[in-house]
Amino acid sequence: MSNQLSTDILILGTGGAGLMAALHAFWRDPALDITLVSKGGLGKSGCTRMVQGGYNAVLDAKDSIQAHFEDTVKGGAFLNDQELAMTLVEDSPRIVRELENRIGCLFDRAADGRIHQKAFAGQSFDRTVHVGDLTGIEIMSRLRDQIFATGIRCLEYTRGLELLTSADGQRVVGAVLLDIQSGKFITVKSKAVMLCTGAGPLMYQRSACAQEKAMDGVAMAYRAGANLMDMEMVQFHPTGMVVPGSRLNGALLEEGLRGAGAHLFNGQGERFMQRYDPEKMERSTRDRVSRASYMEVTAGRGTANGGVWIDVSHLGAEFVEKNFTGMRDRCLRIGFDLAREKVEVCPTAHFNMGGIRINRDGFTNLEGLFAAGEDSAGVHGANRLGGNGVAESTVFGARAGDAVAGWVKNRKHGEVQATQVTDATETAGNFLTPHSESPWPLRDELGRVMWERAGIVRSGEKLKQALNEIADLKQRLEKVSTPGGREFNLTWQQALDMRNMLTASELIARSALMREDSRGAHYREDFTNTDHANWLKNIYASRDGDGAKLWTEPVKLTKLQP
Amino acid sequence: MPKITVSVQRRASDQDARSFETHEVELSDKASVLDALFALQRGPCPDLAFRFSCRVGMCGSCAMVVNGREQLTCSVLVKDIGNTLRIEPLRNLPVKRDLAVDMKPFFAAYQRTLPNFTPRDDLDPSDFYRLPLDSKEWKAMSHQPQCIDCGACYSACTLVTLHPRYVGPMALHRALNLIVDPRDKSRSERLNLVTGEAGAFRCHTLGNCRDVCPRGISPTHSIERLKRLAVWEPFRKMFARIFPA
Numbered sequence: 001m002s003n004q005l006s007t008d009i010l011i012l013g014t015g016g017a018g019l020m021a022a023l024h025a026f027w028r029d030p031a032l033d034i035t036l037v038s039k040g041g042l043g044k045s046g047c048t049r050m051v052q053g054g055y056n057a058v059l060d061a062k063d064s065i066q067a068h069f070e071d072t073v074k075g076g077a078f079l080n081d082q083e084l085a086m087t088l089v090e091d092s093p094r095i096v097r098e099l100e101n102r103i104g105c106l107f108d109r110a111a112d113g114r115i116h117q118k119a120f121a122g123q124s125f126d127r128t129v130h131v132g133d134l135t136g137i138e139i140m141s142r143l144r145d146q147i148f149a150t151g152i153r154c155l156e157y158t159r160g161l162e163l164l165t166s167a168d169g170q171r172v173v174g175a176v177l178l179d180i181q182s183g184k185f186i187t188v189k190s191k192a193v194m195l196c197t198g199a200g201p202l203m204y205q206r207s208a209c210a211q212e213k214a215m216d217g218v219a220m221a222y223r224a225g226a227n228l229m230d231m232e233m234v235q236f237h238p239t240g241m242v243v244p245g246s247r248l249n250g251a252l253l254e255e256g257l258r259g260a261g262a263h264l265f266n267g268q269g270e271r272f273m274q275r276y277d278p279e280k281m282e283r284s285t286r287d288r289v290s291r292a293s294y295m296e297v298t299a300g301r302g303t304a305n306g307g308v309w310i311d312v313s314h315l316g317a318e319f320v321e322k323n324f325t326g327m328r329d330r331c332l333r334i335g336f337d338l339a340r341e342k343v344e345v346c347p348t349a350h351f352n353m354g355g356i357r358i359n360r361d362g363f364t365n366l367e368g369l370f371a372a373g374e375d376s377a378g379v380h381g382a383n384r385l386g387g388n389g390v391a392e393s394t395v396f397g398a399r400a401g402d403a404v405a406g407w408v409k410n411r412k413h414g415e416v417q418a419t420q421v422t423d424a425t426e427t428a429g430n431f432l433t434p435h436s437e438s439p440w441p442l443r444d445e446l447g448r449v450m451w452e453r454a455g456i457v458r459s460g461e462k463l464k465q466a467l468n469e470i471a472d473l474k475q476r477l478e479k480v481s482t483p484g485g486r487e488f489n490l491t492w493q494q495a496l497d498m499r500n501m502l503t504a505s506e507l508i509a510r511s512a513l514m515r516e517d518s519r520g521a522h523y524r525e526d527f528t529n530t531d532h533a534n535w536l537k538n539i540y541a542s543r544d545g546d547g548a549k550l551w552t553e554p555v556k557l558t559k560l561q562p
Numbered sequence: 563m564p565k566i567t568v569s570v571q572r573r574a575s576d577q578d579a580r581s582f583e584t585h586e587v588e589l590s591d592k593a594s595v596l597d598a599l600f601a602l603q604r605g606p607c608p609d610l611a612f613r614f615s616c617r618v619g620m621c622g623s624c625a626m627v628v629n630g631r632e633q634l635t636c637s638v639l640v641k642d643i644g645n646t647l648r649i650e651p652l653r654n655l656p657v658k659r660d661l662a663v664d665m666k667p668f669f670a671a672y673q674r675t676l677p678n679f680t681p682r683d684d685l686d687p688s689d690f691y692r693l694p695l696d697s698k699e700w701k702a703m704s705h706q707p708q709c710i711d712c713g714a715c716y717s718a719c720t721l722v723t724l725h726p727r728y729v730g731p732m733a734l735h736r737a738l739n740l741i742v743d744p745r746d747k748s749r750s751e752r753l754n755l756v757t758g759e760a761g762a763f764r765c766h767t768l769g770n771c772r773d774v775c776p777r778g779i780s781p782t783h784s785i786e787r788l789k790r791l792a793v794w795e796p797f798r799k800m801f802a803r804i805f806p807a
Contacts, residue, residue: 041613041665043711044621101687104679106743113694137620137708142679148669149678181658210615245590246597248636251618325707330618333637334592440604484609487574488659491608 002176002185002425007035007153008408010175010188012160012217013196014038015046016390017373017397019143020095021194021362023103024401026150032405035188036147036154037177039197039212043144046198047210047374048390049137052254052326053120054130055099055107055394056387057092060117063125065089071123072388073560075285076353076381077520078536079230082559084379087360088388091395096129099394104142107131119259120386122285126259128387133254134326139390157181160216161496162424163193163224163369166414172224172369173414176424180493183486185425189416191408194370194400195221195356196393201234203501203508204349204455205447206250208237214497215504217375221356222503222548227365228541229377230354231504232511235384235521236456238264238289240348242307243334250348253327253338255386257312258282260323264293265309265342266301272308287383287521290347294456297346307346312338347456351389353380353521354511357540362400368414370404372396378538382520431495435481439495442473442480446498446505449473454509459526463513470506477502507548511539514550532562566640568598569648570610576656576664582648583607595635596624598647599661611660619776622710625652625717626661632714634776652717668713671729675737675756682747691745699744704784707777709736715771715781727760731771731781734762738784741791750795757792765789 009025011018014036022036038045058068068089073080099105100115107129110116119126131138147154157180164174164187172193177186200213222228239253258264264282266272276292277284284292293308302308312320320339321328331338355377362370373393380388431439453466477499482492517531518524537552569584587601596614603610615621619637626635627650629643640647655663685691693700715731716722722730737756740746756762765785772780 040615040621041623042669044623045615049621050616050618097687097690100690101681101685101745102679104681104740104743104746106745107690109690109693109695109700111695113692113697113700115690131708134620134708137710141709141711145678148673181662210621211617212615243592246592246594247600247617248592248594248597333594333619333639438608482608488611488662489609490603490611 002187002421004187005035006189006413008033008191009194009404010035010037010190010192011194011196012037012175013046013198013373013375014042014154015196015198015373016048016139016143016393018196019147020394020397021196021372021401021404022152023143023146023150024398025405026152028402028405029409032408034152035190036152037158037160038154038156039159039216040157042147042154042156043140045210045212047200047213048393049140050210051136051139051390052133052252053256054118054128054135054387054390055092055096056120056123056127056385056391057096057129058089058127059093059115059129060125060127063127067124068127070560072385073381075122075385076383077530078381078532078557078562079233079519079538079555080381081378082556083360086559087399088379088392088395091399092391095395095398099139099142103146105131105138118256120255121258121283122385128256132326133256133324136390155179155186158186159493159496160197160220161428162420163220164416164420165224165366167417169225171367171414174416176421178428181488183489187416187421189413191411191413192368192370192404194362194372194404195375196371196373196397197375199352199355199374201349201352203446203450203505205444205451206240206346207349208240208250208252209350211247215500217371218352218355219500219503221364221369221371221375222507222541222543224369225366225543226369227357228355228507229357229538230511231507231541232515232522232539233353233382233520234349234508235286235351235353236290236347237286237350238293238347239310239345241330241334242305242344242346244305248334251330252348252350253310253330253343253345257310257324257327258289260312261315262310262312263314264289265311266296267303267308268301272296272301285383286386291456291523293347298457303344305344307344309342310345311342313340313342351384353377353382353384360399361403362396363403370400372400382522428496431480431482431492432486433481435479437476437480439480439482439491439498442476442498443494446473446501450505454505454512456523458512458522458524460513460524463509466509467506467513470502470509474502507541510548510550511541514539536562564645566598567646568602570599570602570607570661571650572660573657574659589640591641593640595628595633595638595640595643595647595649598640599635599649611658611662613662620710622712625712625714625776626650627652627717632718632774634712634714637776652713654717654719654722655713665713668716668730672733672736675729675733676748676752677733677736679740679743680746680748682745685745703742704739706779706784709779710777712776714774714776718770718774720768720770721764721766725760725764728764729756729760731785734788735779735781735784738788741788753788753792753795757788762788762792
């Protein structure tokens with residue numbers, strides 16, 4: 001049943017982080033045997049492909065590394081690991097030029113032929129490099145084309161199930177995968193494993209992310225014993241589309257709209273940001289605008305569908321048609337002309353700032369385990385700026401790729417524990433034996449629980465309820481069965497996704513319950529103040545037997561103080 | 563919205579006989595064809611195989627044949643097609659299962675066209691190549707919408723059906739983008755690769771690719787440009803020899 005594979009570097013995930021890591025490892029040492037694993041099609045799976053606005057980098061002489069750093073750390077409410085944040089802003093100019101000059105991306109130019117950088121919300125300088133308003137297509141397809149040229153092995157439509165560790169649990173020695181199309185398990189022995197699966201808050205009923213994401217990397221790392229950090233920090237993007245009865249519901253309208261001067265109105269026609277951030281108004285950070293929208297709707301001032309309005313028509317139809325072609329198309333599809341009328345929007349779960357604890361080069365607390373991109377934590381603190389996401393995945397993907405190529409040199413494979421392989425395949429296969437529940441109602445239920453109780457506005461009471469309900473859902477998941485056999489059975493995949501999403505949901509709710517202040521994306525109605533005296537701390541989580549242990553460590557404010 | 567009748571092709575593999583399964587589903591008026599498939603998945607067909615990822619028209623995973631025509635299923639509304647849907651996998655590619663084709667031959671053809679950017683040796687790695695919007699170089703570039711490599715054009719192309727070695731519209735369109743890119747050094751090599759019998763000159767300008775492209779690209783137009791470039795290439799080289807830059 002289980003196929004075997006031996007490789008030097010196993011990279012799970014093929015978004016910006018995974019592909020940059022693979023290329024950098026290959027460039028560093030072309031003799032390495034590298035294996036990429038993609039849950040979907042190579043270059044098509046994950047959220048880098050969906051990047052709209054673009055890529056933050058300091059390229060203009062009038063901008064500065066310090067300014068970008070301060071925007072990032074202030075935007076992150078001082079919860080960022082400042083070493084990681086500084087690495088992001090220092091490396092991103094070099095990496096965006098590498099994307100252009102070596103990978104082949106062609107970013108938009110200004111009239112004089114220089115690189116064009118557009119305005120994004122929450123930033124002190126217009127520093128977002130882009131390709132129209134659909135930047136991710138360019139970045140991912142060019143990266144994919146370079147991967148083709150290297151001949152690196154890629155297992156498409158294949159997912160990670162479990163990491164394999166040494167007997168003492170201290171070293172990661174490989175992973176068990178599932179080929180979604182054939183339904184066959186693959187046991188991989190690898191000197192190093194890198195997680196770049198892109199996390200993804202799809203446990204919320206409204207989410208912007210690529211549909212196949214399910215916190216796989218974070219959940220696998222947690223089960224293997226990796227330290228996680230800031231799990232309570234889930235970003236809600238303020239301008240998700242409102243499309244009842246469609247998976248399009250929650251899909252994004254890009255940040256650049258607010259950057260360009262969009263207005264937001266509540267159901268009564270008021271520019272409500274006046275009440276919440278009169279200085280920055282709609283150009284405030286994502287956490288504030290999302291919370292403001294949510295509160296307007298909760299106060300009964302929303303639209304009929306429970307949203308608010310975004311309006312860019314005052315910028316001129318021609319301007320919108322030229323600069324936001326993709327967004328306009330997306331709205332036209334559901335009957336709104338973004339260039340000429342307001343469009344209904346609502347906050348949507350968008351990004352996990354939390355995840356696996358890494359250092360600047362992607363190392364984790366487990367030997368042989370690396371992580372980069374959204375699976376990791378610390379770069380963005382309590383809130384991520386638009387345009388820092390794809391910068392993070394490519395910068396840290398590249399760094400981790402360079403580091404892992406050096407690390408595997410002169411290292412041998414670790415010993416795979418057969419019992420771990422059996423456990424992993426039995427746990428997954430168990431969903432194929434007849435039980436009583438379907439995974440779909442569980443997914444809906446989890447979406448509702450997380451949205452209502454662990455979402456934009458939280459409280460101790462709500463989070464305790466959420467934890468009870470998550471525990472109940474975990475029990476129900478054990479009774480889930482997915483008819484139809486092993487081959488290309490997407491409902492089976494859904495059950496496997498649910499397992500990881502429940503693991504992550506519990507960690508989000510527990511961390512959120514522990515954090516008794518409001519900071520960035522995390523807002524407690526029972527602790528509304530940002531409490532620097534007591535809560536300039538990161539919350540860590542790691543597995544402890546069948547449960548999780550949580551602890552705090554103070555943020556190291558090495559470069560910037562609040 | 564009234565109930566929609568959806569027929570989907572079920573097929574365990576390429577060797578298997580084709581059969582259709584038909585169900586009625588209730589959908590919202592803003593439901594896409596992909597939403598109709600999700601409705602089937604949650605109801606009568608839990609093991610229906612199909613591909614999708616972003617559901618916003620960017621990843622190009624979910625192209626299928628809907629009522630006889632290639633569509634990006636996330637980006638077309640059911641109500642714009644009608645009350646009866648007949649959904650089949652893309653053509654010209656082997657079926658993996660049900661509505662999912664094996665995209666390998668499509669990308670294998672693409673890989674025969676030197677699809678990766680090859681930077682000129684004199685590119686300044688510390689800057690971005692200067693491309694003023696009123697320059698000759700900028701104007702010579704292909705300014706069509708971004709291709710999402712969904713395979714709709716490959717599926718609709720009659721010449722791909724007749725000549726399996728033909729690399730197809732997507733590979734040629736993207737090759738043009740690199741050939742006219744002043745930053746790339748492999749212009750001649752790539753032009754040579756894509757203008758042989760398996761390349762641009764195989765195209766009969768039927769325009770199917772242009773008609774079905776969900777991004778509004780005209781690969782036909784790009785292929786015509788490739789043919790013209792190929793015809794002029796010997797003269798261009800000769801001039802370059804006589805008047806070296």
